[in-house]
Amino acid sequence: MDKPVLEVNHLKKYFKTPAGQLHAVDDVSFAIEKGHTLGVVGESGCGKTTLGRTILRLIEPTSGEIYFNGEDITKLKKDNMKAIRRKMQLIFQDPYASLNPRMSVSEIIKEPMIVNKMCSSKKELDEKVKELMELVGLAPRLVNTYPHEMDGGRRQRVGIARALATNPEFIVCDEPVSALDVSIQAQILNLMMDLQEKKQLSYLFITHDLSVVKHISTEIAVMYLGQCVEKAPTEELFAHPRHPYTKALLSAIPVIDISQRGKKPELLTGEVNSPVNPVSYCRFYSRCKYACDKCKEHSYELKEISPGHFSACHMNFTGEIE
Amino acid sequence: MLNDVSFSLNNGETLGLVGETGAGKTTTALAIMRLLPKRTGFITGGEIEFAEEGNLLEKNEEIMKAIRGHRISMIFQDPMTSLNPVIRVGEQIKESFEVHMPDLSDAEMEKKVDEILEMVGIPASRKREYPHQFSGGMKQRVVIAMALSCEPELLIADEPTTALDVTIQAQVLNMMNELKKKLGTSMILITHDLGIVSQNCEKVAVMYAGSIIESGTAEEIFTKDKHHPYTVGLFGSIPDLNKVTDRLSPIDGLMPDPMDLPDGCVFHPRCPKCMEICKTKVPETVSLGGEHLVKCHLFGGGEIDG
Amino acid sequence: MSRRNAKEETQIKSRSQMASIWMRLKKNKMAMAGLFMLLAMILIAVFAGIIADYDTEAIQQNMPERMQTPSAKHWFGTDNFGRDVFARIIHGSRISLSMSIIAMAIAVAIGAVIGAIAGYYGGKTDNILMRFMDILLAIPPMLMSISIVAALGQSMVNLLIALAIAYIPVFARVIRSSILSIKDQEFIEAAKSCGSSNGRIIFKHIIPNAIGPIIVQATLAMGATILIIASLSFMGLGVKPPSPEWGTMLYEGRDFLKGAPYLVLFPGGAITLAVISLNLLGDGLRDALDPRLRN
Numbered sequence: 001m002d003k004p005v006l007e008v009n010h011l012k013k014y015f016k017t018p019a020g021q022l023h024a025v026d027d028v029s030f031a032i033e034k035g036h037t038l039g040v041v042g043e044s045g046c047g048k049t050t051l052g053r054t055i056l057r058l059i060e061p062t063s064g065e066i067y068f069n070g071e072d073i074t075k076l077k078k079d080n081m082k083a084i085r086r087k088m089q090l091i092f093q094d095p096y097a098s099l100n101p102r103m104s105v106s107e108i109i110k111e112p113m114i115v116n117k118m119c120s121s122k123k124e125l126d127e128k129v130k131e132l133m134e135l136v137g138l139a140p141r142l143v144n145t146y147p148h149e150m151d152g153g154r155r156q157r158v159g160i161a162r163a164l165a166t167n168p169e170f171i172v173c174d175e176p177v178s179a180l181d182v183s184i185q186a187q188i189l190n191l192m193m194d195l196q197e198k199k200q201l202s203y204l205f206i207t208h209d210l211s212v213v214k215h216i217s218t219e220i221a222v223m224y225l226g227q228c229v230e231k232a233p234t235e236e237l238f239a240h241p242r243h244p245y246t247k248a249l250l251s252a253i254p255v256i257d258i259s260q261r262g263k264k265p266e267l268l269t270g271e272v273n274s275p276v277n278p279v280s281y282c283r284f285y286s287r288c289k290y291a292c293d294k295c296k297e298h299s300y301e302l303k304e305i306s307p308g309h310f311s312a313c314h315m316n317f318t319g320e321i322e
Numbered sequence: 323m324l325n326d327v328s329f330s331l332n333n334g335e336t337l338g339l340v341g342e343t344g345a346g347k348t349t350t351a352l353a354i355m356r357l358l359p360k361r362t363g364f365i366t367g368g369e370i371e372f373a374e375e376g377n378l379l380e381k382n383e384e385i386m387k388a389i390r391g392h393r394i395s396m397i398f399q400d401p402m403t404s405l406n407p408v409i410r411v412g413e414q415i416k417e418s419f420e421v422h423m424p425d426l427s428d429a430e431m432e433k434k435v436d437e438i439l440e441m442v443g444i445p446a447s448r449k450r451e452y453p454h455q456f457s458g459g460m461k462q463r464v465v466i467a468m469a470l471s472c473e474p475e476l477l478i479a480d481e482p483t484t485a486l487d488v489t490i491q492a493q494v495l496n497m498m499n500e501l502k503k504k505l506g507t508s509m510i511l512i513t514h515d516l517g518i519v520s521q522n523c524e525k526v527a528v529m530y531a532g533s534i535i536e537s538g539t540a541e542e543i544f545t546k547d548k549h550h551p552y553t554v555g556l557f558g559s560i561p562d563l564n565k566v567t568d569r570l571s572p573i574d575g576l577m578p579d580p581m582d583l584p585d586g587c588v589f590h591p592r593c594p595k596c597m598e599i600c601k602t603k604v605p606e607t608v609s610l611g612g613e614h615l616v617k618c619h620l621f622g623g624g625e626i627d628g
Numbered sequence: 629m630s631r632r633n634a635k636e637e638t639q640i641k642s643r644s645q646m647a648s649i650w651m652r653l654k655k656n657k658m659a660m661a662g663l664f665m666l667l668a669m670i671l672i673a674v675f676a677g678i679i680a681d682y683d684t685e686a687i688q689q690n691m692p693e694r695m696q697t698p699s700a701k702h703w704f705g706t707d708n709f710g711r712d713v714f715a716r717i718i719h720g721s722r723i724s725l726s727m728s729i730i731a732m733a734i735a736v737a738i739g740a741v742i743g744a745i746a747g748y749y750g751g752k753t754d755n756i757l758m759r760f761m762d763i764l765l766a767i768p769p770m771l772m773s774i775s776i777v778a779a780l781g782q783s784m785v786n787l788l789i790a791l792a793i794a795y796i797p798v799f800a801r802v803i804r805s806s807i808l809s810i811k812d813q814e815f816i817e818a819a820k821s822c823g824s825s826n827g828r829i830i831f832k833h834i835i836p837n838a839i840g841p842i843i844v845q846a847t848l849a850m851g852a853t854i855l856i857i858a859s860l861s862f863m864g865l866g867v868k869p870p871s872p873e874w875g876t877m878l879y880e881g882r883d884f885l886k887g888a889p890y891l892v893l894f895p896g897g898a899i900t901l902a903v904i905s906l907n908l909l910g911d912g913l914r915d916a917l918d919p920r921l922r923n
Contacts, residue, residue, distance in 0.1 A: 043487035043488070043489065043490075044458075044487055151576055151577075152343075153576065181342035181343050181514065181577075182342065182514060182556060182559045182560055183342060183555060183556065183559045183572050183573040184342075184572075184576075185559065185572075186558070186559035186560070186570035186571070186572030186573075187572045187574075189561075189570055190569055190570055190572065193569070208487065208488065210488070210563070211560065211561045211562070211563050212561060214561060214563060215561035215567070215570070238563070248489060249488060249489060251492075252488045252489045252491065252492035253488055253517065253563065254491075254492075254495075254515065254517030254518045254520065254521040254522075255517055255520070255521070255563060255564070256516045256517050256520045256544065256557070256560065256562070257520060257544075257564070258520050258540055258541060258544040258545060260520075260521070261520070261521055261540075267489075267492055267493055267496060268489045268492075268493070
């Protein structure tokens with residue numbers, strides 16, 4: 001087994017709010033190997049976006065360790081961080097808001113290379129821009145166009161080209177296809193998978209769309225209110241979901257299969273609880289149909305229940321629910 | 323831009339209107355409601371027959387006002403913007419009674435508000451709260467309550483669950499289906515999610531660049547083999563949860579500019595099965611048996627006679 | 629449409645930001661007219677000495693030729709001291725135009741930096757800077773300039789400083805509010821994630837996106853500064869009497885409005901022309917800086 005590109009241990013990020021402490025990311029650990037994709041799924045407000053930003057130290061973590069190629073980047077000073085930042089990039093959800101409207105395509109793609117002083121001459125810079133545009137499938141004639149003149153799919157390609165400009169090893173993809181139409185979404189997903197193969201990239205793929213995450217990920221982590229409640233290789237998770245929340249999540253997706261019609265999904269009652277001052281026991285307790293008094297005795301712990309398959313539900317440990 | 327859009331819907335049925343951004347789904351809905359902006363929206367021809375009222379396009383604004391919200395209601399995509407943030411939710415629901423049932427006394431209206439809130443699963447005591455005190459799913463329930471307050475015969479839901487999380491989406495869709503059954507409402511469900519359509523609709527119409535390119539019953543669309551190439555592409559673009567696929571097979575190219583539609587079939591520049599005739603001649607609607615209609619030259623000619 | 633596409637396809641070489649702004653500005657006829665007028669006025673101001681001699685024509689009193697109507701010899705006529713109005717306007721442009729442009733340039737530069745820092749960093753920095761700006765803003769620019777000149781003493785430089793200080797808070801406020809709306813956008817985060825420094829983010833990403841309102845505000849304020857200079861001169865706090873200055877000329881001419889309206893008309897026209905050309909250029913620049921407005 002290769003050494004992981006990224007390893008995150010007990011990462012926590014709390015925010016202070018007037019109502020109390022908001023546990024956006026609470027004790028999350030995982031590792032991603034070279035060329036692999038970890039999918040992070042969860043509903044809005046579960047802390048998946050904060051997780052991505054914290055790993056890149058765009059938000060400073062409250063505690064925990066982030067090892068990138070064996071080096072703990074949470075302890076790095078600002079200047080050393082800059083060198084690491086080249087190797088860790090971010091692709092955004094909204095390809096319109098994430099591109100500076102005043103800059104043309106070439107300026108946007110050049111930006112990271114200029115900042116990191118990667119090219120010695122203007123000609124080299126132009127050459128690199130051309131290469132990157134070709135790599136992500138943008139026609140060379142688009143070099144002087146502005147974001148508002150392009151459609152969502154092309155804008156997202158520009159965003160991907162910018163992320164690739166510094167030759168990163170690891171990319172956080174924050175809902176990169178959620179804002180796109182299905183036919184364009186498929187084009188971008190194919191592109192991202194091709195690039196991963198070509199450049200041996202590792203992805204942290206954040207999304208709420210389970211069918212997308214199943215398609216692209218090698219491993220999936222399900223998040224609920226800042227905590228990772230279940231983690232398993234993709235096939236395993238979809239074949240044998242163990243945590244009650246994962247089960248409910250999977251059954252809530254409307255499948256394109258007319259024979260499944262009328263089959264009642266496992267409806268969750270209630271709303272997502274607030275991550276502000278959460279309870280000390282299982283955070284899913286109030287919505288869980290298996291909830292019992294014993295749940296209140298267990299604090300959060302992610303345990304391996306079968307090889308590679310982790311769950312945080314105490315009933316999974318004892319085999320009480322299957 | 324809509325071009326020759328036709329469909330019909332019976333009592334208590336749900337029609338799924340599927341398509342990508344810019345396909346003209348919302349425009350269709352607004353045209354039925356006669357809510358297109360005056361400056362840019364023209365309905366150049368055709369008719370909209372509604373119940374015993376006859377053609378809605380011939381009605382004057384006064385009659386339309388009485389129909390809108392009372393007999394035809396609409397739910398918009400974003401629950402945040404369809405509620406007025408400074409008015410209590412109870413008041414907002416009551417408003418539609420005040421407009422459409424002015425004969426009711428104040429107490430009767432309040433009672434109806436309570437009933438309708440309970441019906442969508444919100445405790446009546448919460449009617450004194452403001453929209454910002456509700457979560458996204460709850461807000462959408464309030465919007466649905468408002469739309470259903472006068473027990474309309476037709477409900478147009480424009481991407482009602484797109485802004486919601488999957489678990490909440492399942493709750494809301496489930497509730498809508500139950501209410502529909504209870505009240506006997508017909509529904510036009512506008513969405514881009516084929517999964518939602520397959521689980522909730524009896525009839526399906528697939529839109530592309532302002533035209534309905536394929537329509538039929540849900541069984542015909544989801545189980546038959548013969549489809550419009552665009553429908554095939556749409557299905558190929560979605561990662562299937564039940565199958566393992568290495569690569570998706572998306573549709574190449576982009577949606578055409580509605581101001582500058584291609585000649586012939588609107589889909590021909592992106593169509594993998596494009597023929598010479600597609601570039602020049604607009605295809606006729608062909609019946610594939612039953613209610614299954616396709617607008618494509620592949621199925622034209624003497625092959626199947628409707 | 630197709631011709632434009634063909635043209636664009638040949639330009640695969642990437643264009644710099646400045647070049648594309650200039651290309652867009654060139655397409656705007658009104659802005660080019662404004663630019664042309666402004667350039668003409670600046671040229672006249674630079675070469676004023678060649679067109680008319682300062683001492684003999686603009687300063688020296690020439691009683692025999694006083695109050696003459698416009699003629700071939702005196703294009704704009706002469707004033708009550710027999711000085712040539714045309715010569716005075718030309719030399720006056722040196723003072724009025726350069727003073728207002730320099731004062732605005734200083735105010736915009738300092739105001740933009742203060743506003744940008746306050747808006748970008750927020751928190752305590754923002755509070756301290758903006759409360760100070762609020763104090764300055766509470767005093768009207770006119771009063772402010774009067775008190776500063778009165779305190780520092782009467783001179784051109786002090787007048788310049790007074791005008792700049794009076795307008796700094798106006799610009800700081802405008803730029804801060806637009807930065808607040810820009811700094812949380814994702815493209816700023818994108819710049820951070822690739823390692824851009826704060827300075828680069830402010831100057832390269834934030835200010836170009838916030839520049840529109842500033843330019844409009846600046847061109848409008850420039851007209852106002854010309855008038856403030858005139859008023860201060862009138863009160864004896866600005867430019868000293870014999871020096872030709874548009875505002876002063878306007879004030880002096882008002883006594884003869886009935887008999888010799890040209891004494892007011894020409895300096896007034898000069899002020900109007902300067903303000904209009906600045907406004908036209910400002911509008912054009914704002915549009916040229918925003919690629920989204922290109923048609």
